[in-house]
Amino acid sequence: YWYKRPKGFPPGPRGIPFLGIIPRLGNFPEKSLFKWSKMYGPVMSLRMGRKDWVSLNDYDSIYKALSKQHTKFSGRPVLPVFAQFNQGSGIVRIDYAALWKSQRKFGLNTLRGFGVGKRSMEERILKETTFLNDWIRSQNGNAFSPVVVLHKATASNIASIIYGKRFEYNDKTFNRLIDSITGVYDDADANFALQCMNLAPVLMHVPPFSKLNALILEKYRTILEICQQIVEQHKKTFQEDELRDFIDAFLKEMYEGNAGFTDKQLLHYLRHLLGAGTDTTATMLNWSLIFLLHYPEVQKKLRNEAMKIVGRSTPVKMTFKSDMPYTKAFIEEVLRYRTIVPLAVAHKTNENSELNGHVIPKDTAVLVNLWAVHNDPDYWDEPEIFKPERFIDDQGRFVKSSHVIPFSLGPRHCLGEQLAQMEIFIFLVSLIQNFEFVPDPNSGELPPLDSPSSGFIFTPPPYTLAAKEL
Numbered sequence: 001y002w003y004k005r006p007k008g009f010p011p012g013p014r015g016i017p018f019l020g021i022i023p024r025l026g027n028f029p030e031k032s033l034f035k036w037s038k039m040y041g042p043v044m045s046l047r048m049g050r051k052d053w054v055s056l057n058d059y060d061s062i063y064k065a066l067s068k069q070h071t072k073f074s075g076r077p078v079l080p081v082f083a084q085f086n087q088g089s090g091i092v093r094i095d096y097a098a099l100w101k102s103q104r105k106f107g108l109n110t111l112r113g114f115g116v117g118k119r120s121m122e123e124r125i126l127k128e129t130t131f132l133n134d135w136i137r138s139q140n141g142n143a144f145s146p147v148v149v150l151h152k153a154t155a156s157n158i159a160s161i162i163y164g165k166r167f168e169y170n171d172k173t174f175n176r177l178i179d180s181i182t183g184v185y186d187d188a189d190a191n192f193a194l195q196c197m198n199l200a201p202v203l204m205h206v207p208p209f210s211k212l213n214a215l216i217l218e219k220y221r222t223i224l225e226i227c228q229q230i231v232e233q234h235k236k237t238f239q240e241d242e243l244r245d246f247i248d249a250f251l252k253e254m255y256e257g258n259a260g261f262t263d264k265q266l267l268h269y270l271r272h273l274l275g276a277g278t279d280t281t282a283t284m285l286n287w288s289l290i291f292l293l294h295y296p297e298v299q300k301k302l303r304n305e306a307m308k309i310v311g312r313s314t315p316v317k318m319t320f321k322s323d324m325p326y327t328k329a330f331i332e333e334v335l336r337y338r339t340i341v342p343l344a345v346a347h348k349t350n351e352n353s354e355l356n357g358h359v360i361p362k363d364t365a366v367l368v369n370l371w372a373v374h375n376d377p378d379y380w381d382e383p384e385i386f387k388p389e390r391f392i393d394d395q396g397r398f399v400k401s402s403h404v405i406p407f408s409l410g411p412r413h414c415l416g417e418q419l420a421q422m423e424i425f426i427f428l429v430s431l432i433q434n435f436e437f438v439p440d441p442n443s444g445e446l447p448p449l450d451s452p453s454s455g456f457i458f459t460p461p462p463y464t465l466a467a468k469e470l
């Protein structure tokens with residue numbers, strides 16, 4: 001099997017027998033892929049374990065595959081670590097078929113129905129900022145790590161949609177939930193080991209991988225158990241004409257007997273929303289804070305704009321955003337420079353396809369390198385430099401680039417993009433309005449701007465800072 005590849009298949013590195021190129025992916029697989037793509041072309045293949053995958057490494061090929069040929073490129077490969085638990089349920093990893101279509105449509109409508117993109121969601125996020133700001137205030141100017149509290153703030157927003165209520169930050173169940181959502185995708189070593197198990201499933205039974213697999217399963221079980229308790233409470237108080245949240249809306253579909261709306265599907269859907277919506281947005285806010293520490297002049301510009309447009313104590317509204325070009329440019333540059341999900345979620349071809357003259361057979365797993373688009377010198381001047389000004393024209397206006405695609409493209413693009421954009425803007429401006437962020441006075445160094453990503457969520461290393469109340 002080693003040398004045989006389908007006729008016309010894209011060229012690419014093979015690596016070593018059984019493992020393929022896995023050992024050569026390194027701490028930043030997205031960078032390795034981009035480097036190889038300069039040798040093999042933007043549409044290239046790679047031997048991953050015993051299978052040949054395809055990787056897309058420029059905007060053109062990603063757009064042509066995910067948008068133009070979306071019916072062919074929107075599937076999801078079966079990855080053993082996830083499949084042992086998901087069993088074809090949820091939203092993130094189910095194939096591009098009838099179940100995904102009905103669940104995606106339901107998800108979008110329900111998020112909208114419970115306020116995403118509207119004033120009511122703005123108010124929920126604003127309420128969360130008051131708890132977050134109070135927590136930061138309670139640190140009394142001493143150094144602290146914002147990592148866990150930002151996860152709590154973003155998870156609480158998701159909880160308010162799916163569960164109708166926010167969680168208190170010291171609530172025991174909530175802390176168990178946060179503990180179970182974090183610790184794998186945001187840990188580079190664990191994430192690398194997880195990807196190895198997905199590509200060479202035999203490892204799932206071999207120490208030390210088997211220990212990690214057991215830990216992942218335990219975390220998934222805990223999330224499901226907590227979601228199950230919440231669903232049971234909802235069932236007891238459910239009223240068809242008064243839908244309180246995502247769970248009620250789902251129960252209504254289920255009680256009407258609509259295909260795909262089952263207890264199991266609901267639990268996995270909730271788990272995916274909590275998982276996909278917490279780490280990502282919290283990570284984006286963490287990187288933003290780290291940039292404020294590195295570039296005090298950028299922090300000053302953001303504050304000047306916030307004070308001028310919003311004011312010191314006016315609640316932040318999304319309508320302010322269009323008058324805040326520097327803030328928009330800052331957010332866009334963080335999303336570009338620290339691509340939060342560098343390789344998106346693996347796609348799969350559901351039909352035989354052709355891309356850039358190459359043949360890609362049905363059922364080929366496809367890695368979409370979003371990081372490559374954000375760091376391609378063909379699109380960006382000095383991509384390795386953090387520069388919000390690249391999105392500002394000489395009239396001081398914000399200029400959008402179609403080459404910033406942190407939420408990916410096509411029908412499988414991030415389901416929570418609108419929610420994430422609301423959270424990022426409101427949290428960020430509210431933090432800037434209330435605090436000046438400075439380096440931890442006890443640490444001689446600033447947090448590094450790079451840390452191993454190992455391919456899923458690009459999280460910063462653990463860090464601390466201090467916040468001076470304004």
Ligand code: HEM
Nearest residue numbers: 092276277280281284340341344345407408414415416420
């Ligand atoms: C900064 C924040 C976020 C970033 C950068 C981000 C990015 C992404 C990316 C790159 C994908 C994969 C797209 C693909 O497969 O091509 C994705 C999928 C997804 N995201 Fe997000 N995301 C963020 C926040 C959220 C939030 C807040 C939610 C909660 C509702 C969410 C829910 C999802 C779901 C459910 C999917 C799977 C969609 C599907 O397979 O149909 N994300 N996200």
